[in-house]
Amino acid sequence: MAKASGEKANGAAAPAAAAPQARGEGRLVRLRVRRQDTADRPETRRWEEFKVPYLPQMNVISALQQIQRDPRTVDGKEVAPVVWEAVCLEEVCGSCTMVINGRVRQACSALIDQLAPKGEVITLEPMSKFPLVRDLLVDRSRMFEDMKRVRAWIDVDGTHELGPGPRESQARQQERYPLSRCMTCGCCVEACPQYNDGTRFVGAFALNLVRLYNMHPTGAMRQDERLESVMSEGGITDCGKSQNCVEVCPKEIPLVDSIAAVARDTTKRMLFGWLLK
Numbered sequence: 001m002a003k004a005s006g007e008k009a010n011g012a013a014a015p016a017a018a019a020p021q022a023r024g025e026g027r028l029v030r031l032r033v034r035r036q037d038t039a040d041r042p043e044t045r046r047w048e049e050f051k052v053p054y055l056p057q058m059n060v061i062s063a064l065q066q067i068q069r070d071p072r073t074v075d076g077k078e079v080a081p082v083v084w085e086a087v088c089l090e091e092v093c094g095s096c097t098m099v100i101n102g103r104v105r106q107a108c109s110a111l112i113d114q115l116a117p118k119g120e121v122i123t124l125e126p127m128s129k130f131p132l133v134r135d136l137l138v139d140r141s142r143m144f145e146d147m148k149r150v151r152a153w154i155d156v157d158g159t160h161e162l163g164p165g166p167r168e169s170q171a172r173q174q175e176r177y178p179l180s181r182c183m184t185c186g187c188c189v190e191a192c193p194q195y196n197d198g199t200r201f202v203g204a205f206a207l208n209l210v211r212l213y214n215m216h217p218t219g220a221m222r223q224d225e226r227l228e229s230v231m232s233e234g235g236i237t238d239c240g241k242s243q244n245c246v247e248v249c250p251k252e253i254p255l256v257d258s259i260a261a262v263a264r265d266t267t268k269r270m271l272f273g274w275l276l277k
């Protein structure tokens with residue numbers, strides 16, 4: 001005998017298909033985007049509002065992609081597509097970082113259902129602590145320059161013939177691992193009151209990298225240079241201890257602990273470093 005619609009072969013009733021409204025059909029996502037045509041034309045700074053069709057599980061990047069396909073404001077005016085940056089789409093590269101509803105975070109992991117469960121307007125702005133390129137795209141070069149300043153790497157060139165490096169216990173590796181999750185996204189410095197055009201402060205991410213590479217048994221061979229690099233202007237003493245950094249870090253890196261550890265090490269070096277000379 002033919003089975004009635006909705007009944008499985010084993011007799012169990014199949015789950016009823018979700019109603020179109022429950023699937024979000026017909027729902028629109030509203031986005032208010034801060035725009036600026038070029039860095040040197042602040043007079044073009046403005047807000048533009050868009051509406052795009054809702055899709056289940058969509059994130060801010062997929063909403064921006066829909067705007068890109070049909071860049072039209074809520075008034076029906078055709079405009080230039082919004083410019084933003086994204087690479088990995090899985091909160092690993094940090095390139096899609098922007099200010100969403102007033103909080104700095106990654107657009108690829110910002111879900112529409114959580115941001116606007118009742119269809120609220122979602123605001124998107126570029127990070128404010130970096131030079132603007134266009135719309136939501138900023139230039140994070142300052143962070144990469146500061147990585148060079150603090151020697152955020154381990155020197156292994158030319159060591160191949162020296163044999164295996166120093167061994168490290170599992171416990172030590174596990175202690176260091178959370179520090180290595182930094183993706184240089186910029187969240188910590190965007191939230192930091194000390195990080196701005198008027199200072200040379202390197203920020204929490206760079207101080208965390210000093211701790212990370214100094215904890216590594218091979219990296220520790222250059223620890224003095226790393227500590228020296230943050231004992232001058234823009235270094236550890238520029239931290240105002242607001243602790244905003246740890247609040248916004250998407251990787252939950254213990255940034256305040258790292259800053260405290262680097263502060264201890266630089267104090268020791270300041271007091272006793274002359275003995276090593």
Ligand code: FES
Pocket residue numbers: 085086087088089090091092093094095096097106107108109
């Ligand atoms: S695209 Fe890489 S973190 Fe979002």
